[in-house]
Amino acid sequence: MSRQDSIVHESVATVGHDIVPYGRPLTPAHVLRRLPPDATPSQQDSAIQAVFTPGEVHYSNRPDTLHLPCHDAGRSIFDVSLPVYYEENYFSGDSLLHPEIKGGRHGVSGDPVPYTMRDDDIITGLLLLCFILVVVALSNSRRFIVRQLKDFLYVPHSGISAITETTSEVRFQFFLVLQTCLQFSIFQYFYTRHYIGSTFILDSQYHLIAIYFAMFAGYFLFKGLLYMFVNPVLLDYKKNLQWMKSALFITSTEGVLLLPVVLLQVYFDLEIQSVVIYFIVVLILVKILTFYKCYFIFFRKAGVILQIILYFCALEIVPIAALWGALVITGNHLKINI
Numbered sequence: 001m002s003r004q005d006s007i008v009h010e011s012v013a014t015v016g017h018d019i020v021p022y023g024r025p026l027t028p029a030h031v032l033r034r035l036p037p038d039a040t041p042s043q044q045d046s047a048i049q050a051v052f053t054p055g056e057v058h059y060s061n062r063p064d065t066l067h068l069p070c071h072d073a074g075r076s077i078f079d080v081s082l083p084v085y086y087e088e089n090y091f092s093g094d095s096l097l098h099p100e101i102k103g104g105r106h107g108v109s110g111d112p113v114p115y116t117m118r119d120d121d122i123i124t125g126l127l128l129l130c131f132i133l134v135v136v137a138l139s140n141s142r143r144f145i146v147r148q149l150k151d152f153l154y155v156p157h158s159g160i161s162a163i164t165e166t167t168s169e170v171r172f173q174f175f176l177v178l179q180t181c182l183q184f185s186i187f188q189y190f191y192t193r194h195y196i197g198s199t200f201i202l203d204s205q206y207h208l209i210a211i212y213f214a215m216f217a218g219y220f221l222f223k224g225l226l227y228m229f230v231n232p233v234l235l236d237y238k239k240n241l242q243w244m245k246s247a248l249f250i251t252s253t254e255g256v257l258l259l260p261v262v263l264l265q266v267y268f269d270l271e272i273q274s275v276v277i278y279f280i281v282v283l284i285l286v287k288i289l290t291f292y293k294c295y296f297i298f299f300r301k302a303g304v305i306l307q308i309i310l311y312f313c314a315l316e317i318v319p320i321a322a323l324w325g326a327l328v329i330t331g332n333h334l335k336i337n338i
Contacts, residue, residue: 026051115205118267122206123186127263130179134256137172144169148249152293173252177220180255183262185212187279188327190265194272196328197335211330219323220251226315239297246293254286290316 031051032044039047091097117123138145189209202208227247231240261278264270291312 028052123266126182127266130182130255130259131263133172133175133179134259137176140168140172148245152246152249152289173248176252176255177248178217180251180258181213181216181220183255183258184216185209186262186266187258187275188212188216188331190272190275192331192335196331197337199336200334201336202334208334211334212327215323215326215330219319223315223319226319230315243294243297246297247290250286250289250293254282257282287316 028048031047032039035044035047186209189205189212192208200208224244224247227244228240231243258279261270261275265272265275291308294312295308
């Protein structure tokens with residue numbers, strides 16, 4: 001009888017390419033070896049759940065007797081009660097104590113970024129719209145503007161303007177008048193913040209700019225109505241029509257001249273003193289051209305110097321002086337006195 005070898009050959013169970021000893025529990029490592037090397041974590045988790053089923057853990061209810069002699073038994077893992085000094089403090093009985101309300105935040109708050117008009121999307125959009133409007137008006141009505149400029153400098157003997165405007169050209173001129181009002185309102189906003197005050201009772205700076213815009217638009221509208229009421233009393237219809245065309249052209253040109261300095265003020269922080277000087281120069285130039293055109297249309301006869309001075313002061317100087325006073329009063333009433 002042959003003697004058997006003392007080495008016991010254990011039977012094995014094959015799991016994939018791994019050899020798992022028979023009688024030993026299958027471990028997660030054996031399951032993971034069966035997966036390809038590029039298996040994702042979700043695939044590994046699915047393989048583990050397919051092989052192993054987690055069971056419910058049952059804790060023993062028997063008392064713990066494995067404590068050291070002369071020591072109390074250990075506390076149960078289910079006992080989560082805290083000592084009294086963890087639950088109560090000196091202010092526990094105070095009715096004003098509300099620990100559920102956050103009392104502050106950690107760290108130090110940073111300084112907010114100051115407001116600048118160059119970072120304002122609405123102001124940037126309005127100025128960009130004005131720039132596009134000027135470019136489109138100059139490109140579409142270039143010949144008309146050149147003819148009107150020649151007619152403005154040279155007055156025919158008949159006193160009748162030979163220029164005929166199309167509907168689009170007149171519409172563009174009215175849009176340029178609105179752009180002039182916008183340039184004046186932005187300039188007045190800067191002037192108010194620098195010379196009158198920086199805090200106002202309004203919720204937003206847009207409200208202040210809108211108020212100034214409405215005041216300038218009302219000024220030009222009032223002056224146009226005043227011309228329509230006074231001029232027919234003195235002169236005929238053809239000269240009045242020529243004067244209204246010239247006044248509309250002067251106001252449109254004024255807005256085009258003011259646009260560059262407003263852009264410099266908003267985006268390059270041009271000094272307010274330089275902006276004021278530029279606005280005064282443009283305003284004086286506009287009044288000189290208005291006086292020149294008014295003289296050649298209405299008062300070319302001899303001996304009417306006093307009449308043209310009275311006419312110009314009543315319809316040009318007095319309204320703009322009243323407008324300036326209204327703007328100053330409005331800024332003083334809307335500012336917050338600290």
